[in-house]
Amino acid sequence: EIVLTQSPATLSLSPGERATFSCRASQSVSSYLAWYQQKPGQAPRLLIYDASNRATGIPARFSGSGSGTDFTLTISSLEPEDFAVYYCQHRSNPETFGQGTKVEIK
């Protein structure tokens, strides 16, 4: 089973700043990785699929990169609504999620 490790656990930033966080896989997942955003009390929302493709309706400030075992999600300039928890996920059987990175207001 592939394990996804996200870092850091928490990122404290101000609106307008750039956010960068990581997802590392225990073995190669090629480009089969997605990123989700979850706000308190809400369901997750798909942001990025296949490592670098934005899902429908996702703003251009969100970008994903990486392949193999190392992946990055970048938010170029944080908006107030971007403060949330972000999860990476590898499409597999069984499905695996990372433990999440919380982006909080500094």
Place this chain on the structure above:
Amino acid sequence: EVQLLESGGGLVQPGGSLRLSCAASGFTFSTYAMSWVRQAPGKGLEWVSGISGSGDSTYYVDSVKGRFTISRDNSKNTLYLLMNSLRAEDTAVYYCAKRDQYWYFDLWGRGTLVTVSS
């Protein structure tokens, strides 16, 4: 409107059973694989079970194998999760989620809370 709406959660004693439902609307339900994903209080996401569009293939995380059964009724656009022999560690919000053509979860319901406690 494209949406998923879960129901059936609640408080159940350890060893008890519960059946969750997920009503789909706004898309051709039978075309898409579906899954259940849960989130324990204050914790991350855990995939629980999946089913193909036709219902012929089903998948489970090891911790629920033999206790949970996923199924679907494409004539009613509804996904189910029958949960037996429930344990305290099954306490979570259970989300149903639709897989897109790339096999990721592009549509989620709002979730239903299952609490296993005496």
